[in-house]
Amino acid sequence: xxxxxxxxxxxxxxxxxxxxxxxxxxxxxxxxxxxxxxxxxxxxxxxxxxxxxxxxxxxxxxxxxxxxxxxxxxxxxxxxxxxxxxxxxxxxxxxxxxxxxxxxxxxxxxxxxxxxxxxxxxxxxxxxxxxxxxxxxxxxxxxxxxxxxxxxxxxxxxxxxxxxxxxxxxxxxxxxxxxxxxxxxxxxxxxxxxxxxxxxxxxxxxxxxxxxxxxxxxxxxxxxxxxxxxxxxxxxxxxxxxxxxxxxxxxxxxxxxxxxxxxxxxxxxxxxxxxxxxxxxxxxxxxxxxxxxxxxxxxxxxxxxxxxxxxxxxxxxxxxxxxxxxxxxxxxxxxxxxxxxxxxxxxxxxxx
Numbered sequence: 620x621x622x623x624x625x626x627x628x629x630x631x632x633x634x635x636x637x638x639x640x641x642x643x644x645x646x647x648x649x650x651x652x653x654x655x656x657x658x659x660x661x662x663x664x665x666x667x668x669x670x671x672x673x674x675x676x677x678x679x680x681x682x683x684x685x686x687x688x689x690x691x692x693x694x695x696x697x698x699x700x701x702x703x704x705x706x707x708x709x710x711x712x713x714x715x716x717x718x719x720x721x722x723x724x725x726x727x728x729x730x731x732x733x734x735x736x737x738x739x740x741x742x743x744x745x746x747x748x749x750x751x752x753x754x755x756x757x758x759x760x761x762x763x764x765x766x767x768x769x770x771x772x773x774x775x776x777x778x779x780x781x782x783x784x785x786x787x788x789x790x791x792x793x794x795x796x797x798x799x800x801x802x803x804x805x806x807x808x809x810x811x812x813x814x815x816x817x818x819x820x821x822x823x824x825x826x827x828x829x830x831x832x833x834x835x836x837x838x839x840x841x842x843x844x845x846x847x848x849x850x851x852x853x854x855x856x857x858x859x860x861x862x863x864x865x866x867x868x869x870x871x872x873x874x875x876x877x878x879x880x881x882x883x884x885x886x887x888x889x890x891x892x893x894x895x896x897x898x899x900x901x902x903x904x905x906x907x908x909x910x911x912x913x914x915x916x917x918x919x920x921x922x923x924x925x926x927x928x929x930x931x932x933x934x935x936x937x938x939x940x941x942x943x944x945x946x947x948x949x950x951x952x953x954x955x956x957x958x959x960x961x962x963x964x965x966x967x968x969x970x971x
Contacts, residue, residue: 653761654768661765665758669723672754676747677712677719683739684709705737723751769888769895775801776884776897780934783910784856786941791856795901796912796933797884798849805886805895810835810842810852814861816878831861833880846886848916848928878903910936 653661684690687705708731709715718731722744733740779796786792799805811832818829835854837844844850856862885896913935919925 650757650761654765658765661758661761665762668754668758672747672750673716673719673723676723676743676750677716679743680706680709680718680740681712681715683737683743684715686739687737703734703736705740706731706733708732719747722747725751767891767893769891769893772801772888773895773897775799776895777933778882778897778899779912780905781910781936782880782901782906783912783936784906784908784941785911785939787853793854793856793862793880793906794851794912795882796849796851797846797882798928798930798933799846800930803889805846806889808844808846808884808886810837810844811883811885812852812854813881814878815881816861833861834859835882846884848926849930849933851912852882880906907936909938909941911939913937 653664656664683705689704689706689709691710706715706718709718714731721727721731725748733744735741777798777800782793782795784791784793797810812835814831814833815828816831818826820826833854835842835852837850837852854860854862880901881898882901883896883898885894887894913932915929915932915935917927917929919927
């Protein structure tokens, strides 16, 4: 079985200008960038931000205490009024650090407290309180949103390692499998597939990743299906298929054209109502001519219409008889009319 991924085998190469643009863009969308971090870096970032803010404000409280002569080793005194500690209980940097934690976390042990006669402390106290509230709110929001994202649920969607080409009712079809490993079912399941291939326009422009939609269906249900059991998704290679003029290597049994198929499945979680999507890709080396998938859905023998799924055979394929003359291996000769159906040209699978 194949784990879904989304990069479509594309490596990004950025210039120095693009790198700077990306960094500025990430800075502007800091919240979205933080959501993409792994969990361990979220916890490390949250811890570091709290420690740095506690140390920063502890330094501010310590400087205020030193300016007011509250420290035991300080010789400075306020010459305009009788001396009174700006923050009661601050005697060194350690006590300043503990007071900073109390202010920002609203703990309040009752040992240390700011004096109402200290203007600097009155100004610094609400600044640290507001900063601590904003920091906790942002980080807790990131943790909540990241935990609520259904990315883990999409990993339960698996695709077959290979795609196969065989005939169904006389029509050549491209097939791949998809299944949901979780017991909870998805709602409004939709299947999509796209062909990425180089395309040259009439003006000579070369489009490397030209996208074309592939019509896919499950049996006669179309692309909107019920994912109650593993499904075999079918793309019929008919007159509207981009694979109409593709050819097949007799020795390797794989399609030789340079292309990539991107298959996706989307659905809605019944529990949260969120939409998830899982994707995978198939390259020519992963598409096998003259094979079909082995059956994996078996009915129990106790008389009750219950079924068992053999996931060990999920990726298993078995060879089948296919048309073997050269015209049929080319699926459709490019010199012929493109509206000619494969079934009309090659017929059903040959017995040999």
